[in-house]
Amino acid sequence: MSNKPLVSILMGSRSDLPTMENCFAQLKEFDIPFEAHALSAHRTPNEVIKLAEEAKDRGIKVIIAAAGGAAHLGGVIASSTTLPVIGVPIQTSALGGMDSLLSTVQMPGGIPVATVAIGKAGAKNAAILAVQMLALSDEALAKKLEAFKQAMADKVIADSVIEVE
Ligand code: RP5
DSSP states (O other): OOSSOSEEEEESOGGGHHHHHHHHHHHHHTTOOEEEEEOOTTTSHHHHHHHHHHHGGGTOOEEEEEEOSSOOHHHHHHTTOSSOEEEEEOOOTTTTTHHHHHHHHOOOTTOOOEEOOSSHHHHHHHHHHHHHHHGGGOHHHHHHHHHHHHHHHHHHHHTOOOOOO
């Protein structure tokens, strides 16, 4: 696989980075080349739209957008590209991430943002969902995904017996 990024990750702020490291780690596990930017739908709307508009021509296949609070980043990106957009709602201290979840998921008909769970699990799942999309046209990656799921199941089964006294 070439090093040209296939996935573009945008986060609303550098303060979202600790959550999104989980996304980076999962993409690295699958050897998916990706890029990442911290840009805000509210503080830097023009830069966000430019990145979204140019992504497809740069070879990007999937965009992952993470934001917290009034989380409009995924929606703004989805308005500016036909690439699939996966939204990660960041956990917030004020409202626990319910604010991020609702403002990411509740898109008007016609402009979908595929929204995953709040926080770290969502960051990890965004990566896996992106890999699943890429695997539709990549047989080797599809095999890696199958092995990944099997390994996950094997681990649970190996540790499934709970000792009772
Ligand atoms: C959102 O506001 C960001 O995605 C972040 O989750 C939140 C807070 O941003 P900072 O004030 O920490 O930059 O746009």
